[in-house]
Amino acid sequence: MATTTTTSTTAPLPALGGDSTPASLEARDVSAWFGDHKVLDRVSLTMPAQQVTALIGPSGCGKSTFLRILNRMHELIGSAALAGQVLLDGADIYDRGRRITHARRQIGMVFQKPNPFPAMSIYDNVLAGLKLNGVRATRRERDGLVEECLTRAGLWKEVRDRLRQPGGALSGGQQQRLCIARSLAVRPRVLLMDEPCSALDPTSTRRIEQTIHELSQEVTIVIVTHNMQQAQRVSDQCAFFLAEQGTPGLIVEHGPTGAMFTSPRDNRTADYVNGRFG
Template identity: 75%
Template sequence: MLPVVPAAATPPPPPPRELATLEARGITAWFGDHQVLDRVSLTMPAGVITSLIGPSGCGKSTFLRILNRMHELVPSASLAGEVLLDGDDIYRADRPLTDARKSIGMVFQKPNPFPAMSIYDNVIAGLRLTGISADRDRKDELVQTSLQRAGLWNEVKDRLRSPGGGLSGGQQQRLCIARSLAVMPRVLLMDEPCSALDPTSTRVIEETMLELAHEVTIVIVTHNMQQAQRVSTQCAFFLASQGTPGAIVEYGDTEAMFSEPIDARTFDYVNGRFG
């Protein structure tokens, strides 16, 4: 049995890295013959939380999945355009898929830990999936630092060998965040991470995001307008109307978009007049 790392033996924080800028250029996407996005371009600045808002069905989650090459897992899916991580196209033909997954992590709407796998093994599961090798001491260190960064360590440090499925919903979501952080991504994508959580768990996740923004670039899809205002610095409003594919209507500083939007459709949406 692996020893539990005592609280006093706090491992050193990960070494500082240059924060990453993620840029989408002219992203157009289809599922079969159905076009879901039309020429979407957006810069997601380094060390900033960018929120993607808009009604259901306007392509926000599809756009998010394109940002780390998950879109191509759907057999009928196709796309055009570029996704640049610090100027390097993640879809470049000679760039391995695992490179994108290591650099750009994903947290889904519904917490998805491996339920029969221990908390410890859940955290390091991403290492195997992305081909990262680590010895026992390194794994122990990664488990602790990742759980600390996800705001979960103090709650689970004495039961790391308990099943991840035994945690509460909010704890499971933070476990999934820890699993993503263990591979040291430079960008973290979050698809409505709080939609299934109670207000207390939501607050903890939001606090975690704000702390992580100093270490990783975060992009979050949310239908909660108050959440977008609380956590994001930049906001992009997506809309698909009358059968047209999704596109960005307006983007910029979050507070400006909510207080003085340029487009009347943005004003109507953030004020609850549709969507």
């Protein structure tokens, strides 16, 4: 699949967090609660740099909770608690000395439902993260960054002649790619995606998958998906989550995607990827 490249000659803005190279992400013995209800039990997973890791499993097994833990969104819920570590290139993002904003600059998030700022222009949507973080840039730098990020998100050719139109006027698939461009503008090292194609038509889904493929050498990607064919198409490795009979979610098995689908070690994995439950 051909990789789209930007035509901008403007020097890129520096990463807000300093280093903009893809980072490895590692969860060590992560457990999570909502009040007294334990939803994850000692989950450990390495998500290598420059790879796409797919989190698969039935609804209610903790995949989205785990994803939100990876950039400290879990703690926004008042009743939430967690234990364990999340290491970004070996440094725990939950260390007391690390600011939440620093973690979220380096670990971006794309949600299930596209959430562009509807009254804000396409151009200003891309730059929203810079404004929120007080990053100053010249007009030329802003123009170059908008073109670069929209190109990387596979949207530039479709919107380059209407950058001042509202982001909310785009189609659902275009809005999702706009949200990806907005995330890329702050130079994340990891991009988390929570079922980014679940509300999209097949054509838009294919374009998002192509975008994931093109970005994977530049940004480490972790994606939650219920679509087994999508997991096979886009990911390098998979982790199968399961919560059985009211027990907390855990990882039954993880490994290279090909092996997970053709020769899983656990019968529960085989049953799930072959559609026998879930």
